[in-house]
Every structure is written in C-alpha cells, then in structure tokens.
Amino acid sequence: MxxxxxxxxxxxxxxxxxxxxxxxxxxxxxxxxxxxxxxxxxxxxxxxxxxxxxxxxxxxxxxxxxxxxxxxxxxxxxxxxxxxxxxxxxxxxxxxxxxxxxxxxxxxxxxxxxxxxxxxxxxxxxxxxxxxxxxxxxxxxxxxxxxxxxxxxxxxxxxxxxxxxxxxxxxxxxxxLPVQPGLYPQDQLTTETERFIVAELIRERVMEHTEQEVPYATAVDIERFDESSREAGKVHIHAKILVEKESQKAIVIGQGGKMIKRIGTEARKTIAGLLGCQVRLDLFVVVERDWTRNPRLLRELGLDG
Ligand SMILES: Nc1nc2c(ncn2[C@@H]2O[C@H](COP(=O)(O)OP(=O)(O)OP(=O)(O)O)[C@@H](O)[C@H]2O)c(=O)[nH]1
Ligand SMILES: [Mg+2]
Incomplete structure (x- = not known):
C-alpha cells in the first residue's frame, strides 16, 4: 500500500x-x-x-x-x-x-x-x-x-x-493526504521538547484541580531538568508554578500543602510514564504579578506566538 x-x-x-x-x-x-x-x-x-x-x-x-x-x-x-x-x-x-x-x-x-x-x-x-x-x-x-x-x-x-x-x-x-514519505522517523512522537511537555503536564493538573480564575492565572516554568542520572533511570525536575496573586498561591498550595502534593503526585506519575524513568519532581509556587501581560515572561514561557 x-x-x-x-x-x-x-x-x-x-x-x-x-x-x-x-x-x-x-x-x-x-x-x-x-x-x-x-x-x-x-x-x-x-x-x-x-x-x-x-x-x-x-x-x-x-x-x-x-x-x-x-x-x-x-x-x-x-x-x-x-x-x-x-x-x-x-x-x-x-x-x-x-x-x-x-x-x-x-x-x-x-x-x-x-x-x-x-x-x-x-x-x-x-x-x-x-x-x-x-x-x-x-x-x-x-x-x-x-x-x-x-x-x-x-x-x-x-x-x-x-x-x-x-x-x-x-x-x-x-x-x-498525498502519497509521499513521512517527514519524521516512524518512532518519533513529537517535536516538542520534554521540558515543554513536562510543564504542560504539571499545568494540566493545576487546571484540573483549581477553580474560578486560578487555572487561567497559572503558568509553569521548568527551572531545572537534571538528566545526569538518566542512564541510571532517574530524572530530577525543578518547576515553578507561576500565579498572579498571593491568594492564588495559597489555593495552589492548599491547606497544609495538600493541593500541591496532589498536583505533584499526579504529575509525577504521568511524567514518569512519558520519560520512562523515575522522576523526582520539586514544585514551587511563585507569585509573578501580571505574567499574562508581561511580554518578557510570555516569551520565556513560549507564549508570545
Ligand atoms: N466523555 C468524553 N469526554 C471527553 C472525550 N474527549 C475528551 N473528553 C473530555 O473533555 C474535556 C476536554 O478535553 P480536552 O482534550 O482538554 O479538550 P480541548 O479541545 O483540547 O480543550 P482546549 O485545550 O481547552 O481547547 C476533558 O475533561 C476530557 O477528558 C470523549 O470522547 N468522551
Ligand atoms: Mg486542548
């Protein structure tokens, strides 16, 4: 065929x-x-x-x-x-x-x-x-x-x-579709970076578990993606969850840290599945006022189009 x-x-x-x-x-x-x-x-x-x-x-x-x-x-x-x-x-x-x-x-x-x-x-x-x-x-x-x-x-x-x-x-x-060979190797899944996908999978969990404006006030920035132990089956990821206000930060962290723990546990599981190795995921919630209107931040997050 x-x-x-x-x-x-x-x-x-x-x-x-x-x-x-x-x-x-x-x-x-x-x-x-x-x-x-x-x-x-x-x-x-x-x-x-x-x-x-x-x-x-x-x-x-x-x-x-x-x-x-x-x-x-x-x-x-x-x-x-x-x-x-x-x-x-x-x-x-x-x-x-x-x-x-x-x-x-x-x-x-x-x-x-x-x-x-x-x-x-x-x-x-x-x-x-x-x-x-x-x-x-x-x-x-x-x-x-x-x-x-x-x-x-x-x-x-x-x-x-x-x-x-x-x-x-x-x-x-x-x-x-036209008859032509594929543009990418047949075993490739995406051209997005693992960093980008990991950030998305963390943001997804924040969006799913928070309400009202919080899902839309959130962005995720991967600060460190340490692969030095990948051969040994381990990756260490350090991610910042940006929100716009202190009140939103409190919601994302949750009572006694319950919410951030849930987000971290769920995200870590999906990320481990994707990367095919053990993942240590450290999450930090940071208030970054007006990040949705800040061109520099949008650029850093790949959101400037
Ligand atoms: N019951 C059912 N739910 C679905 C199906 N496909 C998607 N959903 C649910 O619909 C919701 C939205 O799914 P997404 O895949 O995020 O939708 P999207 O079109 O990408 O949405 P945006 O990115 O917001 O534009 C999620 O809760 C999904 O689980 C389906 O076939 N059946
Ligand atoms: Mg979508």
Missing amino acids: SFRSGTVALIGRPNAGKSSLLNALVGERIAAVSSRPQTTRNRVLGLWNAEDMQVVLLDTPGLHDAWTVFNQRMVAVSEGVLDEVEAICWILDIEPLVAALAKGAPILDAQLITVRDRVLARGVPLLLVLNKIDRVQKEQALPVIAALAELSPLIVPLSAKKGTGLDALAKAIRRV
Missing part, C-alpha cells in the same frame, strides 16, 4: 477534546487535557505513526471569542496553524449538537458558524470529528451526521477518551 503523509490541524471550540484526540492518536500523553475550557495555549505537534501513513497533527488552542490580549494570542495561534496544513480536522463535541437538534434549534450556533466560515475559507479538505460519542445514543448521533453532511463528506463520530472510532478517522485522513 502506498505511504501517505501530511499535516492536519486539530481545531475547534475549547473543551471539544482536541488534545485528548491528539494524545489518543499519538499514543502518549503529550498534550495537556483538563475539564476546563482553554487548557491548550500553544500549538502542540504530535506524530501519528500508522503502518501506511504519518500524520503531523497540530493541536491548537480552542477557538473562542478573544477578549484579553492573552486570549487573542491563543486564537491567533489557531488561525496561523490553518496556513500550514493539508487538511483541517474540526473537532465538535456531539452532545450540544444533539441538544440543539432536540430543541429544534440550528445545529451550528453563531460561534460555530464563525468557525465554519473561517475553516471553509481556507479551501483545504475538511474532516468533521464528532467527539464524545460515548455521551450520546447512536440514534441521536445519526441526525447530527445528516445535518452536517453538506459541510463535508468526511464525518467521523468517535470517542477520544475511550479510543473508539480512531480507525475510521485514519481511513478518512488517508483519503485527503
């Missing part, structure tokens, strides 16, 4: 499951996933290596109404990615679409129509992924597929979380 490869953007609303899908396809936890919207802040590249194709997947920040400078930058990142790809994979959470049809409302609300228009304007093949299929009945999914059929002939219902429907997505993507 001829080998195909190419670059595909994963775009969609915050929380649709783009990063979950990236991880499911890559087969490793490389992108942060949390139940909060706007978890992803950067473009994240993952390689989906199948026997007969290599897909360069670009995970993106969720497309939403940008209202702060920081969020505008996130939307700009997603828009920019659309210029670099052979195909666009638009991830939609199927649950609200089922609900819209049940109410007799149009399947795409105003925000989704904006996304649709931006995507169609690119003129590259569009695949629709209806994610979270595990949350609805099959009979409910069929009318959604019918209602979206005019947008694309390539519609794949799946569950990124359960890993079901991925074969159908592979088939659909193969149809739109």
Whole structure:
C-alpha cells in the first residue's frame, strides 16, 4: 500500500477534546487535557505513526471569542496553524449538537458558524470529528451526521477518551493526504521538547484541580531538568508554578500543602510514564504579578506566538 503523509490541524471550540484526540492518536500523553475550557495555549505537534501513513497533527488552542490580549494570542495561534496544513480536522463535541437538534434549534450556533466560515475559507479538505460519542445514543448521533453532511463528506463520530472510532478517522485522513514519505522517523512522537511537555503536564493538573480564575492565572516554568542520572533511570525536575496573586498561591498550595502534593503526585506519575524513568519532581509556587501581560515572561514561557 502506498505511504501517505501530511499535516492536519486539530481545531475547534475549547473543551471539544482536541488534545485528548491528539494524545489518543499519538499514543502518549503529550498534550495537556483538563475539564476546563482553554487548557491548550500553544500549538502542540504530535506524530501519528500508522503502518501506511504519518500524520503531523497540530493541536491548537480552542477557538473562542478573544477578549484579553492573552486570549487573542491563543486564537491567533489557531488561525496561523490553518496556513500550514493539508487538511483541517474540526473537532465538535456531539452532545450540544444533539441538544440543539432536540430543541429544534440550528445545529451550528453563531460561534460555530464563525468557525465554519473561517475553516471553509481556507479551501483545504475538511474532516468533521464528532467527539464524545460515548455521551450520546447512536440514534441521536445519526441526525447530527445528516445535518452536517453538506459541510463535508468526511464525518467521523468517535470517542477520544475511550479510543473508539480512531480507525475510521485514519481511513478518512488517508483519503485527503498525498502519497509521499513521512517527514519524521516512524518512532518519533513529537517535536516538542520534554521540558515543554513536562510543564504542560504539571499545568494540566493545576487546571484540573483549581477553580474560578486560578487555572487561567497559572503558568509553569521548568527551572531545572537534571538528566545526569538518566542512564541510571532517574530524572530530577525543578518547576515553578507561576500565579498572579498571593491568594492564588495559597489555593495552589492548599491547606497544609495538600493541593500541591496532589498536583505533584499526579504529575509525577504521568511524567514518569512519558520519560520512562523515575522522576523526582520539586514544585514551587511563585507569585509573578501580571505574567499574562508581561511580554518578557510570555516569551520565556513560549507564549508570545
Ligand atoms: N466523555 C468524553 N469526554 C471527553 C472525550 N474527549 C475528551 N473528553 C473530555 O473533555 C474535556 C476536554 O478535553 P480536552 O482534550 O482538554 O479538550 P480541548 O479541545 O483540547 O480543550 P482546549 O485545550 O481547552 O481547547 C476533558 O475533561 C476530557 O477528558 C470523549 O470522547 N468522551
Ligand atoms: Mg486542548
């Protein structure tokens, strides 16, 4: 069978499951996933290596109404990615679409129509992924597929979380990729640095366990990534969790240090899985006022676009 490869953007609303899908396809936890919207802040590249194709997947920040400078930058990142790809994979959470049809409302609300228009304007093949299929009945999914059929002939219902429907997505993507060799070695998972992924996996745990504004006031900076004992199976990581206020620092640390301990324990497990070795993880919570508006810090954190 001829080998195909190419670059595909994963775009969609915050929380649709783009990063979950990236991880499911890559087969490793490389992108942060949390139940909060706007978890992803950067473009994240993952390689989906199948026997007969290599897909360069670009995970993106969720497309939403940008209202702060920081969020505008996130939307700009997603828009920019659309210029670099052979195909666009638009991830939609199927649950609200089922609900819209049940109410007799149009399947795409105003925000989704904006996304649709931006995507169609690119003129590259569009695949629709209806994610979270595990949350609805099959009979409910069929009318959604019918209602979206005019947008694309390539519609794949799946569950990124359960890993079901991925074969159908592979088939659909193969149809739109050119016959050409892969750009990267077949055993490579990503071009992101381990440092970046580790920071993301720590931030993911903060986002999952904190509430209100705290998830959005947080960034993670890896101060030290000591690999001197890696051959012996050990890595020592020193990471700073940046917040904007003292009150947020207190929340991230938690009563008696309970919260930071939980974040550290969970993050360490995932990081150890990713690095394939033992990990010592030291976390420090630091107040850095206005880091989301500080160009120097944004640059240091790779968040300046
Ligand atoms: N039930 C169910 N939940 C899912 C599925 N895929 C993702 N989720 C959950 O949806 C939430 C959001 O997932 P993410 O992968 O972070 O979504 P995202 O689109 O990357 O979100 P942003 O980065 O904020 O734009 C998480 O709680 C996931 O566990 C799925 O197939 N089924
Ligand atoms: Mg994401």
